[in-house]
Amino acid sequence: MAREAGDIACEIGYTPLYIARDQIELDAWAFPAEAIIETEVPRYDDIPFVIGIGENAIRQKLAQRYANKISFLSLIHPSATFGRGQRKAAEERQGVIVCAGARFTNNIQIGNFCIFNQNATIAHDVVVEDFVHVAPGSVISGNVHIGLRSWIGAGAVINQGTESMKLSIGADTVIGSGAVVLKNCEANSVYAGVPARRIK
Ligand SMILES: CC(C)(COP(=O)(O)OP(=O)(O)OC[C@H]1O[C@@H](n2cnc3c(N)ncnc32)[C@H](O)[C@@H]1OP(=O)(O)O)[C@@H](O)C(=O)NCCC(=O)NCCS
Structure with a gap:
């Protein structure tokens, strides 16, 4: 890295x-x-x-x-794309790394020291707490809340929450590569599979 x-x-x-x-x-x-x-x-x-x-x-x-x-500083690859105001918001954070091809749409809150790996996609109204790692190719749909230090595995898809109730990934939780998350995930857990189930 x-x-x-x-x-x-x-x-x-x-x-x-x-x-x-x-x-x-x-x-x-x-x-x-x-x-x-x-x-x-x-x-x-x-x-x-x-x-x-x-x-x-x-x-x-x-x-x-x-x-x-x-x-x-925050390091942002020039090929990353951002909705209005989002690049500046990411630049103003501390220690964020945005890799090539990552995409951010609109009204996303990014924590400090997060990593958005290659081709990760973050949709509207997502909240990403500090020290999160979003691995290559994963897709975070709209209205999702990703807890402190969580890891979203490569190619995982997190389905959307709603405006009134974000889909929540608890703190210190790992989502396995290729998982499809349909529901809230508890903190301190490991989820994998399609649909994602708690395995640890
Ligand atoms: C989910 C994950 C964290 C589990 O790792 P682990 O805790 O070491 O778990 P294990 O390898 O012991 O696997 C436990 C079980 O889950 C299954 N499993 C592991 N990863 C899985 C995945 N991604 N999808 C579906 N099943 C998975 C294993 O086959 C095993 O099943 P079994 O008990 O029936 O044999 C890990 O496999 C993973 O996907 N990590 C993310 C990797 C990644 O995204 N890397 C990007 C680097 S930038």
Whole structure:
């Protein structure tokens, strides 16, 4: 995910600097781009960062570790498309990553440090809480609420809720790849299949 985030940064004119967790990871860094060790991060308080880590809980832990020490920008691939005002709203969040081909329609609330992977589609009146990951090709229909740290698997479809009652995906819930969600999903659970059923 970090390398993918770096590619988006390049697309929009930045020169990415990658962070290795420790000296061992730095020594093993074979990607043709500059990297530093994590302990050096506080010295770079004049450049903006994103956390290119797909795992929601780890992304949250790092966001908390560096809160008020460094600044976070939102990285948005130029091929992503947005309804009126939505691009600006996404840009104003902290640490959001929007990958190539993602589509956002209208009146969507995006949390901080969310990842919208390639070709994800987010429809009208959706609320996405902080630290959510929407995997490639998934479709979030209108009037859906996605809870804190939830993971929507690749190619999953979340059916629409209504204006008065959004379809709700609880916090810390994982929706399996290819699932079709028709009803609310409880928090701290795993759902999979068509139609999606709770498996854990
Ligand atoms: C749903 C998921 C989280 C379950 O992972 P897990 O907790 O490790 O569960 P297991 O692999 O032990 O599978 C448990 C059962 O669910 C089934 N299952 C797992 N994933 C499934 C899926 N996506 N759709 C339907 N059934 C699934 C397994 O076949 C197994 O069934 P069984 O008990 O009858 O053998 C995982 O398979 C998944 O889909 N993750 C999302 C992957 C993804 O989107 N990656 C994108 C990367 S950007």
